[in-house]
Amino acid sequence: GRLHDLTEWVPLPFVEGSHLAASLVGTGLLLIAPGLYRRLDGAFHAARALLVAGAAFSLFKGIDYEEAVVCLTIAALLQWTRGAFYRRTALVARPLSPAFVASVAIVIGGAIWVGFFAYKHVDYSQRLWWQFAVGDDASRFLRASLGIGVVLGGAAFLRLFLPAPVRDGETASDEEVAAVLAIAGHTDAMLALTGDKRFLFSSAGDAFVMYQVRGRSWIAMADPVGARAAWPDLLWRLRAMADAAQGRLLLYQIGAGTLEIAIEMGLEIVKYGEEAIVDLAAFTLEGSAMRSLRQTHRRLVRDGVTFDIVPAAEVTTLLPQLGPVSDHWLMAKGQREKGFSLGRFDPAYMAQFDCAVARMNGRIVAFANVWAIADRGELSVDLMRHDDAAPSGVMDFLFVSLMLWGQANGYRRFALGLAPLSGIDGRR
Numbered sequence: 001g002r003l004h005d006l007t008e009w010v011p012l013p014f015v016e017g018s019h020l021a022a023s024l025v026g027t028g029l030l031l032i033a034p035g036l037y038r039r040l041d042g043a044f045h046a047a048r049a050l051l052v053a054g055a056a057f058s059l060f061k062g063i064d065y066e067e068a069v070v071c072l073t074i075a076a077l078l079q080w081t082r083g084a085f086y087r088r089t090a091l092v093a094r095p096l097s098p099a100f101v102a103s104v105a106i107v108i109g110g111a112i113w114v115g116f117f118a119y120k121h122v123d124y125s126q127r128l129w130w131q132f133a134v135g136d137d138a139s140r141f142l143r144a145s146l147g148i149g150v151v152l153g154g155a156a157f158l159r160l161f162l163p164a165p166v167r168d169g170e171t172a173s174d175e176e177v178a179a180v181l182a183i184a185g186h187t188d189a190m191l192a193l194t195g196d197k198r199f200l201f202s203s204a205g206d207a208f209v210m211y212q213v214r215g216r217s218w219i220a221m222a223d224p225v226g227a228r229a230a231w232p233d234l235l236w237r238l239r240a241m242a243d244a245a246q247g248r249l250l251l252y253q254i255g256a257g258t259l260e261i262a263i264e265m266g267l268e269i270v271k272y273g274e275e276a277i278v279d280l281a282a283f284t285l286e287g288s289a290m291r292s293l294r295q296t297h298r299r300l301v302r303d304g305v306t307f308d309i310v311p312a313a314e315v316t317t318l319l320p321q322l323g324p325v326s327d328h329w330l331m332a333k334g335q336r337e338k339g340f341s342l343g344r345f346d347p348a349y350m351a352q353f354d355c356a357v358a359r360m361n362g363r364i365v366a367f368a369n370v371w372a373i374a375d376r377g378e379l380s381v382d383l384m385r386h387d388d389a390a391p392s393g394v395m396d397f398l399f400v401s402l403m404l405w406g407q408a409n410g411y412r413r414f415a416l417g418l419a420p421l422s423g424i425d426g427r428r
Contacts, residue, residue: 176201
């Protein structure tokens, strides 16, 4: 019937090869199916190519036009739903350069041609594939050629599922960031100035969410900053970006203002502490509960320790004195500079904030850079470091003095940072 008619026009080896190729196409589609389920763009392109190739092989293996029509119909339906495959893969987002592909093809093609030329006197038979002998180089050449094909196919298949490299976030000028920080409601917004984050801005430019990508994790730091009306859209957009990159979204150290949005997005909520807040309007050193802090503060004042706020404009001139204090503190604690959720001792970063310092005999023995929001709603500190020569209790002195200073200058609350495990019952 059809096969007999086909062999009159097409050589038998070509027909046999089409049978084998059609089987490989079917196997390839089975392997790619998980990628289609995950909506990977690389799997879409590969499946579409395999379906078209399968239609051609169906015709050349026996004029099976019914199978060809089915393959082409599925390919057309796949093309119609192209927009559903939105998750980027390395195969599409970072394709190999034509020069690289050509170089590999030339090297491998040349090696195979040399092999066939060298062993052209050896008649082909199926026994060559499993024939092993000391001087049987022709069999080794055939098996090596198959191995090369398997390795190249595996590498291409792997790129179908690898996530695409994450593109850089939106570029943000210092002016754009500063404009949003001017309407920030929480001091941890100042982490936007550490220089280690990406930014996603609202369409109006009045809010942003700061984040970073590590592996498959897209980590948003704290609540979005700026106009609250823009927060839901910002977080949903960030979630969509992470999803398209085959990533997972984490909202780190969020507050009550973001909690409801996180629940709506279906994120798992894990509480690991509470933020300690001091109401500066009611803050006082009087009373039995504050006796320890009061005594420490008075003792250091008697010992000649002084407190001062150095304006940001003058911090640069103070850095040669602050640097050794920071270095000694890191060495004593066995620590190194961190980032993302904390600032670090970097001249450019430190120069953006006022600095609270404690001096003894005119020498700086402790310091903390001061975070403050424009409407004086909140005051806090980031880096807190002291020298080995600092008297006992110097950091308590620095905190108390800064709170009293904030109270005198009209700040409403002081954020002491996260208290780990606070508010968590010890239950299994």
